[in-house]
Amino acid sequence: GESVGLHLPTLSVQEGDNSIINCAYSNSASDYFIWYKQESGKGPQFIIDIRSNMDKRQGQRVTVLLNKTVKHLSLQIAATQPGDSAVYFCAESTGGGADGLTFGKGTHLIIQP
Amino acid sequence: EPEVTQTPSHQVTQMGQEVILRCVPISNHLYFYWYRQILGQKVEFLVSFYNNEISEKSEIFDDQFSVERPDGSNFTLKIRSTKLEDSAMYFCASSVSREGAFFGQGTRLTVV
Numbered sequence: 031g032e033s034v035g036l037h038l039p040t041l042s043v044q045e046g047d048n049s050i051i052n053c054a055y056s057n058s059a060s061d062y063f064i065w066y067k068q069e070s071g072k073g074p075q076f077i078i079d080i081r082s083n084m085d086k087r088q089g090q091r092v093t094v095l096l097n098k099t100v101k102h103l104s105l106q107i108a109a110t111q112p113g114d115s116a117v118y119f120c121a122e123s124t125g126g127g128a129d130g131l132t133f134g135k136g137t138h139l140i141i142q143p
Numbered sequence: 144e145p146e147v148t149q150t151p152s153h154q155v156t157q158m159g160q161e162v163i164l165r166c167v168p169i170s171n172h173l174y175f176y177w178y179r180q181i182l183g184q185k186v187e188f189l190v191s192f193y194n195n196e197i198s199e200k201s202e203i204f205d206d207q208f209s210v211e212r213p214d215g216s217n218f219t220l221k222i223r224s225t226k227l228e229d230s231a232m233y234f235c236a237s238s239v240s241r242e243g244a245f246f247g248q249g250t251r252l253t254v255v
Contacts, residue, residue: 064243073147073234073246074186119186127241128176129199133186 038117042140049107051137053120056101060122064131065094065105067116074119077105081126107139115141145169147247149235155253156225164220164250166235175218176236176244177210179203186234192218225254 043049055063061082066074078089080096080103087094093106103120117138121131148167156162168175177189190200192210209221218237222229232251236244 062242066246073236073248076243076245079243121186125241128174128236128238128244129191129241130188130201131178131186131244132188135185 038136038138040138040140042142043110044142045112046109049105049110049114049139051105051107051118051139053103053105053134053137054101055103055120055122055132055134057122057124057132058098058101059124060101060132062123062126062128063094063096063103064121064128065092065103066119066121066133067114068119068136069116077118110139110141112141112143115139147235147237147245149233149247149250151250152248153251153253155255158227158254159224162222162225162252164222164233164235164252166218166220166237166247167216168218168235168237169239169245170216172237172239172245174198174238174241174244175210175212176238177220178234178236178246179231180234180249181228181231189220222252225252227254230254 064079065077068074080087080094091108095104117136119136120134123131150165175192180186188201190204191198207223211219232249234246234249236246238244
């Protein structure tokens with residue numbers, strides 16, 4: 031049968047503004063979450079991770095927020111730069127580790143000059 | 144910065160042929176993974192490998208697939224008899240603990 035490609039949500043932000051990328055997950059047993067960035071033709075690049083016993087974790091220019099009540103994850107990127115343009119995936123797993131990550135479909139972040 | 148290295152970057156094979164995709168994980172990492180991404184689709188988990196054995200595998204990873212760590216540096220994925228639907232980008236990943244898998248650049252497998 032015909033393979034239908036994913037229609038990625040797109041977020042367009044001005045250079046220098048903050049970006050917020052959202053992800054909903056469905057498995058209430060998921061206890062480990064990772065955000066990845068994927069540029070065209072490259073592999074997923076690890077950005078930041080968070081365990082379910084936390085609700086916030088900060089990295090360099092990035093913050094991940096986890097709301098287990100509504101099964102929602104977000105990635106905040108401060109002062110976005112042209113190099114931030116990419117597809118961003120959230121990934122989740124059960125068992126507390128990177129085994130068997132389930133990836134979301136991704137959000138395409140476009141940085142406007 | 145250490146990185147996961149995959150070879151070849153692109154592999155074209157005829158349906159029914161065997162292929163071996165090669166990966167050199169980051170040197171001090173102990174956990175190894177294979178994922179794949181069919182064009183336009185989500186990244187999908189295939190298998191994880193630790194302490195010289197498979198620790199978890201998905202439904203995709205059937206008897207046609209196998210993994211091996213033949214020496215201290217390489218980690219391979221073998222597909223015994225390729226099908227058209229095996230065409231995808233195959234990513235190797237590794238991690239020092241069970242957290243934070245780091246991915247390679249991928250091997251694009253095209254089955255014709």
